[in-house]
Amino acid sequence: MQQNNTKPNPFEIDIKYLADFIVKIYERQHKFLNKQLAIHDDYINEFNMKNENKFYMYKDLKQTIHIGIGVNQLVDASQYNEWCSTSIAQKGLYMADFDGNTTGPFNEFTDHIWLPHVQLTCTIADSKVKIYPEFSENMNGEHIYAILNYIRKSLKSNDELSHYAALGTMKELDVAQYQQSVKQILKEIKQNHIEKTVIARQVEFKFNNLGVRKNAVLKNLLISKDDNYHIWIENKGLCFISETPERLVRIEGDTLYTNGVAGTLYGQDKNQQSLLKDEKNINEHNFVVKDIISGIEPYIKEDSIQVGAPKLLSNTHVHHIYTSIEAKLNQNEPIDIIQKMHPTPALGGVPTDKATSLMSTLEPFERHLYGAPIGIVSNQKECDIAVGIRSMMMDKKRAILYAGSGIVEGSSVQEEQKETLYKFKPMLTLLGAEKHVK
Ligand SMILES: C=C(O[C@H]1C=CC=C(C(=O)O)[C@@H]1O)C(=O)O
Known part of the structure; x- marks a missing residue:
């Protein structure tokens, strides 16, 4: 530089x-x-x-x-x-x-x-x-x-x-296995080994022989009105793309900012405020906030933490409960902090070890950059790091889309499947292919 x-x-x-x-x-x-x-x-x-x-x-x-x-x-x-x-x-x-x-x-x-x-x-x-x-x-x-x-x-x-639509066919992958996995997690939760596990699944969008116009997909990402992180990483024609509401951590000077984003309502025509009163979603959200706070404790000054009141974070297709967390650092080691905080239970579960090992035995694919910490880091010890959800890996021939949801007591297979289908929509919209999900 x-x-x-x-x-x-x-x-x-x-x-x-x-x-x-x-x-x-x-x-x-x-x-x-x-x-x-x-x-x-x-x-x-x-x-x-x-x-x-x-x-x-x-x-x-x-x-x-x-x-x-x-x-x-x-x-x-x-x-x-x-x-x-x-x-x-x-x-x-x-x-x-x-x-x-x-x-x-x-x-x-x-x-x-x-x-x-x-x-x-x-x-x-x-x-x-x-x-x-x-x-x-x-x-x-x-x-x-x-x-x-x-x-x-x-x-x-x-x-x-921006009016571009990629032509192709969409397929939900390994649906029966996914449904079985949700049931398996619910069983583990009943037996009290685990409180929450996030399970993800994939959709494949195969382009027809015209392929994909990458510049149009990039433009759609840039003009998206949703208040999210927008990420495009490309190496030799392979693109990882994400439109994610999840901040892992931002460090500016001696202040750390993070958010708990968990608990979901999908669809446009629902009473969004009802999410803030829904017990299952509030519980799921609280797991995440509690775990984030205990993760950052070693790095922050005692009594400096400010936790906001839970609010609604509304996007076109899905809405979440959102809590802002801010604190003063007692030591600033951005990479250590990122590595310590990841994965929050928004992507892993509670307790983390049991949940992530269950998740990795149940998911029939590697997550790679899906759900991973991604962001800007400076040698002035500042950073801004998102979590790569609502994402896809795209090449000339196809895109593999990723989305997941947190399974807690009270979750149902059909609801989680539908929720994840809505979470694929931001990436399908970039491809101009959202009509594939009704
Ligand atoms: C794992 C995902 O969402 C997480 C983030 C926010 C809300 C979530 C939920 O309510 O299930 C998930 O924990 C995803 O979109 O792929």
Whole structure:
């Protein structure tokens, strides 16, 4: 990243062009990486091969968008403190896979901080977007500003992409096995071994031979009105995409912010406020909040914790009970805190060990980035980390969608199956395929 501590000059665009601007950046990734200063052809080819389709976009709950193009360096999470001791302020994308087993499709990135060649941080104030470009030492800054300028000149709000629908067939996978698993968990709960276990399932959306228009899917993610994290991580054409309401942790200065999000009502035409009075959902929510608080206790100052009153968090397809939690840190070790907090019972269960081992014997697939901590980490000991639910892994031929729900006493197989079907809707909407779920 840039070799000085001064804030780079911001680049400004009108907010109405934001989605198109980012889609165009996505389409022109190679242009950002190609023209290096005085580097001969072989190097350029090798450089392009290495950086092929390595891109991320992470929009946090404060609407700040972080974009990364290419990989300049991968910092192993265990080297975090050494990285912090370098004087240049840097930030990058951190991801873990769900259970720390690094055999997933993004295995070279998991438990690493991905420092891109070009990083764009977009902040929104009034109706303007300020874009702060930063770039690695071997990049040409003038070249990057020239591409940004070129894109700005070519902008005309392009609605066409957002009406796109991917054509294909949808299939719920392993339904009988899922139903059996919910019954099995309910049995374990009755026998009092376990209070809550989250079980997930998958839907496959196979594209027809036209394939998928990735730039249209990205645009749909960018124009989504729901107040969630929006995540796109891509490596060699394989994309992990998530629209998640779950914050694991945000650390800003000496303050830690986290949320309990659990307890669900699905569908649009229901009395949403009733969720805040529903005993089963309140119990499920309380497990999560209690566990999060005990997880952060070693890291926070006594009596500094502020827990909000439970509120309704409403999205287009599903609504949750939400509790904000804020505290002052007594020690700031972001990576340790992330690893200690994950998985909260919103994704694992109570007690964590028993619930997660039951979950892994019952789910017929690896979770990889589904439910994993993903977010921005800086060497100034700040971070903003989401949990990768309501997500999909997409390539040219198909998308595998993931969603789960917490099973507690009083859960029913049909209700949980339906709830998860609604939780697939945000990803189906990005594909323009939501009509597949009635
Ligand atoms: C595991 C998921 O949701 C979790 C997060 C919020 C509410 C949940 C629930 O009410 O079951 C789940 O614990 C998912 O969407 O895949």
